[in-house]
Amino acid sequence: MFKKILIANRGEIAVRIIRTCKEMGIKTVSVYSDIDEDSIHVHMADESICIGPSKSQKSYLNIDNIISAAIVTGAEAIHPGYGFLSESIKLVEACDKNGIKFIGPKALHMEMMGNKSMARKTMIEAGVPVVPGSKEATNDEKIAYEIALEVGFPLMVKASSGGGGRGLRIVYNKEEFKEKFNMAKSESEIGFNDDSMYIERFVENPRHIEFQILGDSYGNVVHLGERDCSLQRRNQKVLEEAPCSVIDPSLRKKMGDTALKAARSVGYESVGTIEFLLDRENNFYFIEMNTRIQVEHPITEEIVELDLIREQINVAFGEKLKFTQEDIKMNGHAIECRINAEDPSMNFRPSPGTIEGYFAPGGYGVRVDSHIYNDYTIPPTYDSMIGKVITWGKNREEAIDRMKRALDEMVIVGVKTNIEFQKSILNNERFLKNDIDTSFIEKEIFKKED
Structure with missing residues (x-):
């Protein structure tokens, strides 16, 4: 197994990766910009190295600096997390050139599937239904x-x-x-x-469904069920669920088989998602593939009881999958609420600043992935997401009730957040009846606020 991995990211995903690496006995290297010097991922890693000023282009998006940091620290592999360079063909090529393993798909897969128009063409040729x-x-x-x-x-x-x-x-x-x-x-x-x-x-009022896939370098590919990512604001996901409660076993098999067909058509390796639109008549269409770990991966982990980061690292090291499709069983229901430092009353304007008080929810079936702490200063430079609350329940109703309780417990003082906005979704009658689609927030939540 790798002895040392450099994490080319920040925030909660960097913390998430560090935790799995520690459990696997792998040393970690954190990179950070000068404004992120006090970020928790810097202190959790075994080593840390500054890669530039606060501007992303000169730090977290600077491939030369990241490769140099890996070489200097002796890291054998780079995990890009999500965002930033996670789907950068140039980073993959730079890793290959310097004998560093990129924990993710090959450059060819990124080129074929990361580019939406090329992915669409590839799927048409593979016989996968597209819009x-x-x-x-x-x-x-x-x-x-x-x-x-x-x-x-x-x-x-x-x-x-x-x-x-x-x-x-x-x-x-x-x-x-x-x-x-x-x-x-x-x-x-x-x-x-x-x-x-x-x-x-434009398919009107569909659900946005994504199937989590995982492939190794030996041709083995499995899917780990689906996530319903329909609740979006300006095409940015807000709240996600797994599984999708309107998909029955027959439709799940049909969509899952299609996702596997899509992945196998390009010989895909690593984690990724095949994304579909599902209309009211249960017609589904491929729209894109994400060639990276997703923000919402924890809800899949909760229902299939697998650590996706661990599996991603194992595959990158060259190991075969230790399970088949028949081994994958889904248990219960999970929900994720993204917690952002933003002010919903001011058109969701980012709300950077110092955390003056913080209390994370806990208890059975509650998970919090975050990088904030008391006295931490959220910089104005990066994405406003500061954490994710994930709840699990025996069914959708229990997962929702647990999320309501968790968000009631959660305290963040010093900056504005979207916690109350998330509660307004969780208490909405249409949401509770599972009558949702990609236009839900715009038509239902904003309409009520008006």
Whole structure:
């Protein structure tokens, strides 16, 4: 097994990876920017090294500095977590060049599946159902408009290299196409240095379902069930559940087999997610693949009783999966609420500052993944997520009740948070009846607040 792993990330995911490495007897190296000197991941790791100033491009996104840190500290492998460089082909190539193992998929898999338009084309060739749309990406407005007329409205303009809702616009008619196409294109070029776009039919009011997959280098691939990630705000996930309560065993097998087919079609290794839209008639369509560990991976861990980070490290080291699809059993129901330092009353404006008081919930079936502590100062530089509360129950109702109790216990003083906003979701009648889709927050929660 690896003797030392460098974690090219920060915050709760860095802490999460360190914990598993400690249990596996693996030494860890934390990297940090100068503004993150007091972050808990810096102190939890066996070693730490500053890789630059607070600006991400000069620290957490600086491949040369990260590789240098790995070489200097003698790290054999790099775990990228999520975000930042987790889907960077250049980092994978830099690792290969310097004899460092990248804990994640190969560059080829990232290229084939990380790029949305290429993934779409690959899935069509593999016979996986996709949302009707363009076969090739384009940055030409006139060509895109012709494709749009063929696809029909409403439709989505999506960045080929996009993610997190950036470079994405819903277009309801041809009159607004030009403006929204160019807005998305510009946003994509700035955010991803890639202005290629693709177009797909907009499936109204679907559920967003993702299947967790895990593959090794020997051709073995399994799925670990699904997560319902429908509750989103501006295409950013807010609350996730596992499993999806409207998917019966027959549909689960059909979608799971399709996810496995998608992964096997490219010989995928490591953890990843195959993402689908599920409409009201139980038709499902592939939309994208995420070639990394996901923020919401803990809810899958809770229902299948596997440490996904451990499995990811094992696969990267070259080990075979120790279980088959038949061995995977789902038990109970899990929910994750993302806790952000933001002010919902001010259009979710980020709320950096010093934590003046902090109490984490606990008790049976409650898990908190976070990196904050009393007197910790949340920097204004990075993502506003400061933790995740995960609850498990025998069924959906028990998991919800436990989450309500956990959020009532949770205390964060000194900064604004979205805890009350999460409670408003948990107490909503439609949510409790499991009558949700990707438009739920916008139409149900914001409507009530208005």
